[in-house]
Structures are given as C-alpha cells and as structure tokens.
Amino acid sequence: MSLARLDETVGAELDSALHRFSVDRTINSILDVGAVVEVLQSAPQLPSFARARAQVAAAAQQWLKSGLLPELMVMKGALSHPITLLVEIATEAPAYRSGDLDPLAAMVEGGLVGRGELPTLTLQLVSAAFSRLGITIPAVAGRAEDLRRIVDKRVLRSRSDEYDLATLMMAAQLFRAKSTPRDSMPKVFPRIMLVEALRCGHLNWIALLALLNGHVFPQAPRAMMLGARAQLEKAVKGGTDLLPMPNPDVLYSEFLERSDLGLRLRSTLACYAFLNEDLHVAPL
Amino acid sequence: MRITSQWLRGRALRRAADRSQAYLLTNSASFAIGSNSESLVIQGNPVPWRIKPLIELVLFLVIVKANGVQSKACRPLTDMVLAEASRFDWHELAAFDPASMSPLALTLQFFALHGRAPPFEPAYFEALRSTEYLHGMDRLPYREMDLQYGLSKVGRPESEAKLPVLFRDTAFGRGQLIPRYSVDDIYSLTHALFYLTDLGIRSLDTVLDGPTRHRLRRDLIQLTVVMIRGDNCDVLGELLICWIMCGIEASPTETAIMNAGLDRMLVRMTPDGAVPPTSDVRKRLLSGDAGFADVYHTTLVAAILFALVGKSR
Numbered sequence: 001m002s003l004a005r006l007d008e009t010v011g012a013e014l015d016s017a018l019h020r021f022s023v024d025r026t027i028n029s030i031l032d033v034g035a036v037v038e039v040l041q042s043a044p045q046l047p048s049f050a051r052a053r054a055q056v057a058a059a060a061q062q063w064l065k066s067g068l069l070p071e072l073m074v075m076k077g078a079l080s081h082p083i084t085l086l087v088e089i090a091t092e093a094p095a096y097r098s099g100d101l102d103p104l105a106a107m108v109e110g111g112l113v114g115r116g117e118l119p120t121l122t123l124q125l126v127s128a129a130f131s132r133l134g135i136t137i138p139a140v141a142g143r144a145e146d147l148r149r150i151v152d153k154r155v156l157r158s159r160s161d162e163y164d165l166a167t168l169m170m171a172a173q174l175f176r177a178k179s180t181p182r183d184s185m186p187k188v189f190p191r192i193m194l195v196e197a198l199r200c201g202h203l204n205w206i207a208l209l210a211l212l213n214g215h216v217f218p219q220a221p222r223a224m225m226l227g228a229r230a231q232l233e234k235a236v237k238g239g240t241d242l243l244p245m246p247n248p249d250v251l252y253s254e255f256l257e258r259s260d261l262g263l264r265l266r267s268t269l270a271c272y273a274f275l276n277e278d279l280h281v282a283p284l
Numbered sequence: 285m286r287i288t289s290q291w292l293r294g295r296a297l298r299r300a301a302d303r304s305q306a307y308l309l310t311n312s313a314s315f316a317i318g319s320n321s322e323s324l325v326i327q328g329n330p331v332p333w334r335i336k337p338l339i340e341l342v343l344f345l346v347i348v349k350a351n352g353v354q355s356k357a358c359r360p361l362t363d364m365v366l367a368e369a370s371r372f373d374w375h376e377l378a379a380f381d382p383a384s385m386s387p388l389a390l391t392l393q394f395f396a397l398h399g400r401a402p403p404f405e406p407a408y409f410e411a412l413r414s415t416e417y418l419h420g421m422d423r424l425p426y427r428e429m430d431l432q433y434g435l436s437k438v439g440r441p442e443s444e445a446k447l448p449v450l451f452r453d454t455a456f457g458r459g460q461l462i463p464r465y466s467v468d469d470i471y472s473l474t475h476a477l478f479y480l481t482d483l484g485i486r487s488l489d490t491v492l493d494g495p496t497r498h499r500l501r502r503d504l505i506q507l508t509v510v511m512i513r514g515d516n517c518d519v520l521g522e523l524l525i526c527w528i529m530c531g532i533e534a535s536p537t538e539t540a541i542m543n544a545g546l547d548r549m550l551v552r553m554t555p556d557g558a559v560p561p562t563s564d565v566r567k568r569l570l571s572g573d574a575g576f577a578d579v580y581h582t583t584l585v586a587a588i589l590f591a592l593v594g595k596s597r
Binding site (some may be wrong): 077111112114115116117118119120121122123138140142143148149153156157158159167170 | 379380417424426447454457460464466
C-alpha cells in the first residue's frame with residue numbers, strides 16, 4: 001500500500017473510532033480514541049498529524065460542549081489522562097468557544113473533578129493541562145523530580161511492556177508542557193526501546209518509538225532511524241491494513257488498560273507521520 | 285447496662301482476637317511464597333512465586349510487635365515467616381519487578397526486628413536503592429508513601445520527611461469529597477495513616493496541622509459510617525485500625541459508631557476464625573466455594589484490629 005493509501009486507511013479507521021465513542025461510550029471505544037490522542041499530543045508540532053488532529057478536535061469539541069467529557073472525568077477517574085488530552089485538543093476545533101469549558105469548570109468548582117488520587121506523573125500532566133485551560137485544581141505537592149533521569153533509569157529494568165510506552169508519551173507531553181529543550185530530554189531509554197523493537201521486528205512499537213526518537217526526544221543515530229524507516233516502509237508496502245498489535249509478550253501491564261484497535265491505530269498513525277515527515281537524521 | 289454491654293464486647297473482642305490468629309496459624313502454610321501461584325502468569329510465563337500474602341502477614345507481625353501486643357500465635361507465625369523468607373530468592377524477585385522494593389524493605393525491617401541478618405545480600409539492596417532502580421515513574425502517592433516509609437525503617441531516616449508532603453497528593457490530601465471516595469481512595473487514606481502514625485506509634489500532632497487533623501477526624505468517622513452501612517469489612521477494618529492508630533479521643537457518638545463497626549467485624553467471623561470481606565464471600569466460604577485467598581487479607585485486618593482494640597480498651 002502507498003503512503004497516501006495508508007493515510008486514507010488511518011483517516012477512515014479514526015472516523016469509525018470517533019463515531020463509536022460518540023454512540024457507544026464503552027470502555028473500549030474510549031480507549032481507542034485515548035490511544036490516538038496520546039500520540040497526537042506527544043508530537044503536536046508535526047504537520048503530518050494535522051488531519052488527524054482536526055478530526056479528533058472536531059469530535060472532542062462536541063463532547064466537551066455537550067458535557068460528555070466532564071461527565072467521563074467524574075465517572076472514569078482512571079482515564080483522567082486521555083480525557084484531559086481530549087479536552088485540550090478540543091480547544092483547537094474551529095467551533096470551539098471558551099464557554100465550552102463551562103461544564104468542566106463547574107464540576108471542578110463543585111469538587112467533582114480534580115480531587116481524586118492519581119499517579120504522580122498523571123497528576124502533574126492533568127494539573128498542567130487544566131492550568132493552561134485556566135481551570136484551577138488543587139496544586140501538586142510532590143516536588144518535581146528530574147524527569148529525564150527517571151525516564152533514562154528505566155533501562156535498568158529487566159522487562160518492558162505497554163506501560164513503558166505510555167510513560168514515554170506522558171513524559172513527552174510533560175516536557176512539552178514545560179517547554180523543555182529537546183537536547184535536555186531523555187535519550188538512553190527511548191533508544192534502547194527502539195533497538196529492542198528493531199531486533200525483534202516488533203512493528204507496532206517500532207512505529208511509535210521511531211516517531212518519538214525522530215521528532216520528540218534527542219534524535220537517535222542515523223543507522224537506527226534508517227533501520228526503523230526500512231522496516232516500516234517494507235511493512236506498509238506489503239500491507240493492506242493497520243499495523244499489527246504489539247507482541248503478546250509485551251502487551252501485559254497491570255498498570256493500565258489498552259484496547260486492541262487503539263494500539264493498532266495509534267502506531268499506524270505514528271508510522272504514517274514518521275514516514276511522511278522530512279527527517280533530517282544526524283550523521284553517523 | 286452500658287457497663288455490661290462494654291464488658292461483653294470486650295470479652296468477645298478478646299476471643300475474636302484469639303480466633304482470628306488461630307485461623308492464621310492453622311493456615312500458615314498457605315502464606316508460603318509458592319502457594320496460590322498457579323494462576324499467576326506474566327507475559328505468558330508462569331511466575332513461580334506470590335509474595336503478597338506473606339508480606340501482608342509480615343506487616344501484621346510488625347504492627348503487633350510495634351504496638352507491644354502479646355499473642356500466642358505470633359511466635360510460631362514469626363518462625364514460619366523467617367524460615368519461608370530465608371528460603372526465597374529475593375534477588376531474582378527484585379530483578380524481575382522493581383515494585384518489589386517495598387516488600388524488600390519490609391522484610392529487611394522484620395528480620396532486623398528479630399535480630400536476624402537479612403535473607404538477601406544487603407549490598408544488593410543498597411545498589412538497587414542508590415541506582416534508583418526502584419524509582420517508579422507514575423506511582424500513586426500513597427504507594428510512594430509505602431516505599432518511603434519502608435526506606436525510612438532500613439537506614440534512610442530522611443525518607444520520613446517525605447511522608448507529609450506525599451500525603452498532600454493523596455485523595456484525602458487533595459480534599460476528596462466523601463460521596464466521591466472510591467474504595468481505592470479509602471485504602472489510600474488508611475495506608476497513608478499507617479505510615480504517618482508509624483503504625484500507631486507516632487502522634488499525628490507532629491506531622492499534620494490542626495485543620496487537617498480536624499478534617500481527618502470528620503472524614504474518618506463519615507467513611508466508617510459509609511462502610512458500616514455497606515458490605516466491605518476489609519475497608520471497614522482498616523478504617524477502625526486507623527481510628528486507633530491516630531489516637532483520636534472519641535466522642536460518645538463516635539464511640540457508638542466505632543462499636544457498631546466492631547460489632548460488624550465480630551459477626552462476620554466464621555466459626556474457624558476467618559473474617560470474609562463481604563456477606564457473599566462468607567456464604568461461599570461456609571459452603572466450600574471460597575477459600576484462603578478470598579479471606580486471608582480481611583482476616584489479617586481483623587486480627588490487627590482485634591489485637592489493637594483489646595490493648596487499647
């Protein structure tokens with residue numbers, strides 16, 4: 001399949017996922033859209049994401065205005081992070097008006113949102129996003145850790161799973177929120193993860209990690225980026241559908257819920273953006 | 285009349301303390317690390333251990349010892365834990381799961397309390413700590429308190445100062461409203477209070493300001509009422525333990541509520557001393573459809589509660 005066809009496939013699948021979210025509101029449909037918005041907000045500057053961003057923003061603006069997103073914030077506290085990202089991206093929709101935030105602000109004012117216990121990084125992200133939106137929630141008390149060191153220390157762990165990818169994206173979003181220069185971001189852990197994915201031919205992860213290493217964290221060496229490009233180009237050329245699921249041996253994580261389609265859509269979107277962007281790889 | 289009912293309840297509580305500990309002792313083999321592991325599969329591979337029950341038993345033994353509670357069951361349970369923990373390869377566990385740092389710290393503390401060398405290489409533990417291998421990226425604040433409390437007990441006293449700061453990021457610390465408290469939020473509060481009070485040894489006056497203590501007292505009693513009216517003796521038991529550990533002088537109304545909670549815990553107990561978390565599990569246990577894994581945690585909670593309340597009355 002060509003890159004243009006891949007873009008069409010992703011667009012159509014994303015439309016279906018957004019529609020299911022609108023009508024079903026099942027956990028899986030929320031997780032599908034959540035996985036997409038996670039990757040979009042990890043590298044929001046990429047022109048290749050423009051179409052997907054516009055699709056998600058238009059739908060999210062409707063969900064925000066109707067009170068659906070604030071309601072989900074109350075009912076599904078564990079999904080606070082992706083729902084917050086949807087609220088953020090909703091503000092990019094042409095139809096967005098500042099009054100669309102009123103239902104959410106009212107719920108915060110009434111103490112229904114923003115007071116639950118969230119994992120530290122999630123809490124920092126949600127707090128930063130709300131602050132940008134002009135909504136005040138209780139401040140985060142824990143001191144800011146050296147996020148770069150914490151991320152890179154993860155190479156000491158003996159195994160990885162989807163949770164590691166989720167935390168890499170959260171770290172990317174937090175660095176963006178803090179306007180951290182790219183060369184001050186972690187590079188050891190993202191690269192090791194990409195090397196492992198390349199060695200295993202693990203396409204789902206290669207796509208996402210290539211995007212993060214190529215456009216978010218300090219750029220990985222030329223050979224790694226070219227290796228990722230070669231594997232992804234081959235997969236797209238010979239494929240007719242979204243990228244496959246992550247390998248079963250890394251899917252397990254007791255810390256977060258994922259949906260099959262969401263993971264495939266997320267990584268295919270990352271694959272399209274990575275292959276479509278003009279990547280100026282560092283010399284060997 | 286009031287004196288009679290108090291005396292009767294006191295006698296019932298002492299008997300309940302003995303019976304719950306007798307259950308733990310009778311089922312001590314089920315706390316072994318290799319037990320109950322048949323269903324634990326991670327990344328497609330069966331994991332040859334399950335340490336949670338043993339570590340929770342260790343916490344029970346640490347709490348009763350820290351609070352000076354005497355009990356016939358504690359010595360044999362302690363001996364069993366020391367033997368079981370000495371046979372286990374903690375290094376392998378730590379390499380597999382960085383989240384195991386809290387159990388490692390608790391085990392280290394337990395062995396030190398009994399004058400024994402740790403069942404793993406102390407230099408390895410120190411290497412894990414100093415390289416921050418254990419550093420979680422996205423832990424819940426009360427889980428981070430768990431880790432910092434454990435570290436403060438094994439040669440890192442500076443970790444103790446982090447507890448009140450982390451407490452401010454918990455559900456209670458963020459001002460969660462009573463109707464919005466989830467069961468997990470309540471567990472966060474009870475565990476945070478275990479650590480803040482140093483398992484009932486430290487006064488909250490030294491770590492929380494007056495308005496926070498006042499709000500804590502109000503929330504504790506309201507959540508206790510919610511749990512008495514509900515059907516969850518596991519959370520109820522932990523809330524009642526907190527009431528004792530926090531050393532709050534109860535008003536007559538609060539005393540009545542606490543007694544109602546104790547009564548609920550007492551009537552939930554089965555003839556062999558197990559305390560199932562819900563009425564449904566109790567029925568299933570009595571008909572043979574539930575077992576140790578379903579009841580051991582609430583029984584441990586009840587054993588701590590009955591032991592502490594017996595000492596404090």
